[in-house]
Every structure is written in structure tokens, then in C-alpha cells.
Amino acid sequence: MSPRKTLATARRVLMQLHHDKRTLGLLFVVPPVLITVLKYVFQSDAMFDHLAPMLLGIFPMILMFLVTSIATLRERTNGTLERLMTMPMGKLDFILGYAIAFALVALVQALIATGVMLGLLRVTVLGGTLPTIVGAVLAALLGTALGLFVSAFAATEFQAVQFMPAFIFPQLLVCGLFVARDQMAWALQWLADVFPLTYSVDAMKQVTAHAGWTATLTRDLFVVLAFTLVALLLGSLTIRRQE
Amino acid sequence: MPVTPDHTQVARLRSGIVERMETAVSVRHVSVEFEGVFKALDDVSLELPPGKITGFIGPSGAGKTTLIRVLAGRQKVTNGTASVFGLPAGSGALRGQFSYMTQSLSVYPDLTVGENLSYFARMVGLKRGQLTDAVAHVLQQVDLKPHAAQVVGSLSGGQKQRVSLGVALLGSPELLFLDEPTVGLDPVLREQLWRIFRDLAKAGKTVIISSHVMDEADRCDDLVLIRGGKVLAHASPHDFCVQTHSKTVEDGFIKLVEASAA
Numbered sequence: 044m045s046p047r048k049t050l051a052t053a054r055r056v057l058m059q060l061h062h063d064k065r066t067l068g069l070l071f072v073v074p075p076v077l078i079t080v081l082k083y084v085f086q087s088d089a090m091f092d093h094l095a096p097m098l099l100g101i102f103p104m105i106l107m108f109l110v111t112s113i114a115t116l117r118e119r120t121n122g123t124l125e126r127l128m129t130m131p132m133g134k135l136d137f138i139l140g141y142a143i144a145f146a147l148v149a150l151v152q153a154l155i156a157t158g159v160m161l162g163l164l165r166v167t168v169l170g171g172t173l174p175t176i177v178g179a180v181l182a183a184l185l186g187t188a189l190g191l192f193v194s195a196f197a198a199t200e201f202q203a204v205q206f207m208p209a210f211i212f213p214q215l216l217v218c219g220l221f222v223a224r225d226q227m228a229w230a231l232q233w234l235a236d237v238f239p240l241t242y243s244v245d246a247m248k249q250v251t252a253h254a255g256w257t258a259t260l261t262r263d264l265f266v267v268l269a270f271t272l273v274a275l276l277l278g279s280l281t282i283r284r285q286e
Numbered sequence: 287m288p289v290t291p292d293h294t295q296v297a298r299l300r301s302g303i304v305e306r307m308e309t310a311v312s313v314r315h316v317s318v319e320f321e322g323v324f325k326a327l328d329d330v331s332l333e334l335p336p337g338k339i340t341g342f343i344g345p346s347g348a349g350k351t352t353l354i355r356v357l358a359g360r361q362k363v364t365n366g367t368a369s370v371f372g373l374p375a376g377s378g379a380l381r382g383q384f385s386y387m388t389q390s391l392s393v394y395p396d397l398t399v400g401e402n403l404s405y406f407a408r409m410v411g412l413k414r415g416q417l418t419d420a421v422a423h424v425l426q427q428v429d430l431k432p433h434a435a436q437v438v439g440s441l442s443g444g445q446k447q448r449v450s451l452g453v454a455l456l457g458s459p460e461l462l463f464l465d466e467p468t469v470g471l472d473p474v475l476r477e478q479l480w481r482i483f484r485d486l487a488k489a490g491k492t493v494i495i496s497s498h499v500m501d502e503a504d505r506c507d508d509l510v511l512i513r514g515g516k517v518l519a520h521a522s523p524h525d526f527c528v529q530t531h532s533k534t535v536e537d538g539f540i541k542l543v544e545a546s547a548a
Contacts, residue, residue: 047408051405051408051409052405052409055394055401055405059394062396121391121394122389122390122391122392125388126386126387126388126406127409128360129358129359129360129381129385130406130409130410130411131378131382131409131410132381284376285359285360285361286361
């Protein structure tokens with residue numbers, strides 16, 4: 044593995060996005076638009092203030108999951124990964140290259156979405172802007188890492204797209220967005236405990252409800268980061284030099 | 287017996303003195319089975335000379351791609367051993383010494399020709415100072431200079447094929463595996479590519495090409511005829527025609543297949 048090759052790969056992924064303006068536009072525009080729509084769905088500001096930050100931990104994650112899983116699947120099906128694996132390049136160069144490129148995209152995405160939410164829609168988060176952005180970026184990175192990992196199990200783009208409802212929706216249902224976790228059946232609570240999205244959403248709840256940086260927030264963010272790193276590692280294991 | 291890498295071989299490789307070796311590629315009793323049933327390769331043994339164009343010729347599904355993937359280190363063998371420049375196929379030390387043009391396009395259709403070449407040049411290990419020259423040289427070789435700033439997806443089929451070949455030429459590897467590099471190309475373009483292959487061999491490079499088109503066989507220095515995962519014959523085109531009392535390689539191939547079916 045070499046930093047030069049990792050960065051060159053990150054640059055290449057960003058160049059591909061740069062050529063695909065529509066995808067880039069969707070990545071940056073969809074989360075703030077959805078959050079804005081939500082504002083008008085709810086009559087009460089209190090309800091919206093409570094939900095909007097949580098969605099900031101969910102929408103970017105889903106988008107990045109989709110984009111990454113399709114992007115890596117394409118590398119597998121169009122032969123570029125086959126070719127790269129015969130070159131003096133590390134598997135981690137490939138995985139980290141993707142992670143870095145999408146982390147940058149996630150950062151811009153989080154800045155825009157947070158800006159719209161806090162600036163235009165006037166949502167009040169007691170925790171402040173910084174933890175909101177950190178939470179959103181880490182959630183998006185988690186989406187990238189999970190996308191990289193599960194794309195190994197998809198043989199076609201049809202399958203890859205369906206991994207979204209299969210992998211993300213269960214996490215969404217039990218993460219505490221719809222019903223508080225302690226009011227769910229024990230089996231569902233247990234599931235929520237092992238799903239990464241729970242921690243991402245919980246981090247956003249912390250940011251909303253507490254001033255300053257709480258210990259729970261730190262724990263949540265670390266758990267999300269740990270899941271991300273494990274998913275990246277598992278992702279690099281699914282890439283094989285020799286089949 | 288497994289071939290173990292030894293340090294003198296690695297050193298020799300790194301210093302680029304590979305042309306002095308007698309064999310570029312050695313395959314001994316290699317079988318590849320998929321799901322334990324289908325035999326893509328069935329007890330294949332081969333010694334291929336360096337500095338020559340060797341053609342893996344046979345119908346599609348014969349095992350040509352599997353054999354190339356074994357040599358490029360992408361496919362594990364079920365039995366037997368395969369080595370390249372004296373090292374086991376798939377060794378880390380071999381990466382960068384050979385290139386592999388896969389049958390599918392294996393370049394990024396959403397990047398320009400130039401961006402593709404620069405990216406792969408970095409992956410091959412070219413340093414920043416060498417990069418611009420290497421890319422310019424390859425663009426000239428595959429005659430794509432006017433299209434350098436064009437997105438690959440917008441090029442014609444033949445141009446895309448040349449981008450893919452261009453990537454395989456980056457860094458002047460000692461050995462090139464080209465899987466069906468001329469498939470679907472018009473005769474003029476095919477001629478152009480063969481001129482490149484010829485030049486590479488003249489410069490001492492080993493070129494291994496697969497094709498299911500028999501008339502390409504006559505252009506190779508060395509022929510390996512493959513069918514049903516087995517090597518039917520290994521000879522120069524001339525010797526093969528003499529041995530099978532045939533005018534063309536295609537006639538000889540058909541005779542061999544009929545004889546083995548009888």
C-alpha cells in the first residue's frame with residue numbers, strides 16, 4: 044500500500060464524479076430538499092426540530108451507500124478491478140481511495156445540508172454546528188463503508204440497489220426514529236443495539252437535546268467510526284487478488 | 287513440485303534482464319476446475335519463449351481466458367504449477383513486470399483517455415517525472431493523441447479498444463497478456479494493432495495474445511491451439527501446417543478436432 048496510489052485513486056474517483064454532474068448535483072441537493080419538504084409536512088416546529096437533525100444522520104448515509112455500492116460494483120463488472128489487481132497496487136489503496144474521495148463528498152454534502160437546516164430552516168440544536176456536521180459526515184462515511192462491503196455480494200446493479208432496502212431499512216425501522224427504542228420489544232431493542240445506524244441517529248439526538256459535547260455523543264460517534272472501519276476492512280477482504 | 291521464488295530471480299527481474307531467460311512462461315500439469323465439476327483447463331503443460339508473439343488460439347469457451355488469468359495471477363489452479371519469469375504466477379514481485387488487457391474494456395468510460403492513462407500509469411508505479419512522457423508516448427503508440435481529452439464512453443469501439451491496449455503498454459512491461467485485443471475491429475485497425483505487437487516483440491517483449499479468429503494465427507511466432515481446456519498443439523504456424531498437412535492453420539485445427547473426435 045502507498046499513500047501516492049491511495050490518493051491517486053481518491054482523485055480518480057472524484058474526477059469520475061466531476062464528469063457526472065447530475066450525480067454530484069443529486070448528492071448535494073437531495074438531502075437539504077428532503078429536509079425542507081419535511082418542515083412543511085409538520086405543522087409544529089417542535090416536531091420538526093426534533094426530527095430534522097436525525098434525518099441528517101440518515102439521508103446522507105443512504106445516498107452514499109447507494110452511490111458507493113454501485114460504483115464499486117461497476118469496478119468489478121467492467122474489468123477495471125480485475126486489471127488493477129494485477130498491478131503493483133494494494134487492496135487498501137483501492138478501498139481507502141474510495142473512502143477518502145467519498146469522505147470529501149460527504150463533507151461538502153454535510154456542510155450544505157447542515158447549512159440549510161440551521162441557517163435557512165432555523166432548526167435549533169443545543170449542541171451547536173460542529174457536532175452536527177461531524178455526525179452527518181460520519182454517518183455518510185458509514186454509508187460509504189457499508190456500500191463498499193455489500194457490493195461484493197451483488198452480482199448485478201439490480202441486486203445492489205435492492206441491498207438498500209435489505210440492509211438499511213431494517214436499521215431505519217428500529218433506530219428510534221419512529222418509536223423510542225425502550226418502547227420496542229426486547230428482540231428489536233437488541234437488533235437496534237447491534238445496528239450502526241442506531242448510533243448515528245442517537246448522536247444526532249444528543250446534539251439536538253444537549254448543550255455541549257456529551258459523553259454519549261462521543262461514544263455514539265466512536266461506535267459509528269468503529270463500524271465504518273470494520274466495514275472497510277471487511278470490504279478489503281472481499282477483494283481478492285486470486286480467485 | 288512447487289516453484290519457489292528465489293532472490294536471484296527477483297533481482298534479475300528488477301534489473302530488467304529477463305530476456306536472457308530461456309522461458310518466459312512455464313505451465314506444468316495445470317488444471318482449473320470450477321465448482322469442482324467443470325474443467326476450464328485440463329492438465330495443461332507449456333513452455334513459452336520470451337521475446338516472441340505467442341497466440342492462444344481456439345474457439346470461445348476453450349479455456350484461453352482462464353489460462354491467461356492463471357498466468358496473470360488472478361485465477362488459482364486446482365492442480366499443477368504455473369510460473370512467469372521463474373516466479374510462481376501471482377507473486378507480488380511480478381506485478382509491474384507484466385500487463386493484462388482483459389477481454390472486457392477495463393478502463394473507466396466516464397474519464398477521458400488522458401485521465402485513464404495517467405491514473406493507470408500511477409498504479410503501474412511510474413513516478414511523477416516519468417508520467418507525462420509515458421502517457422504521451424502511449425498516446426502516440428495507439429494513435430489517440432487527438433482524442434486525449436475525450437471521454438472514453440464517447441469513443442468508437444475501436445478507439446476504446448486502443449485505450450485499453452494503451453493502458454497495457456504503460457511502463458513498458460516485459461510481458462503483455464492481451465485477451466482478444468483485436469476482437470470486432472476492422473481489418474485496417476487490426477493491422478495497426480498487429481504492427482504494435484510486432485514492434486513490441488522486436489524490442490524483446492513477450493506478447494501473449496488470445497484469439498478465436500483463426501486467421502490471426504498466421505501472424506504469431508508461436509501457436510498454442512486450445513480446445514475444451516486442453517492444448518491440442520503447440521508449434522510455429524509453419525510447422526503446424528506441415529505437421530497436419532494443411533494449407534492454413536484453420537484447416538489443420540479442424541483436422542485435429544475431427545481426428546480427436548473419431
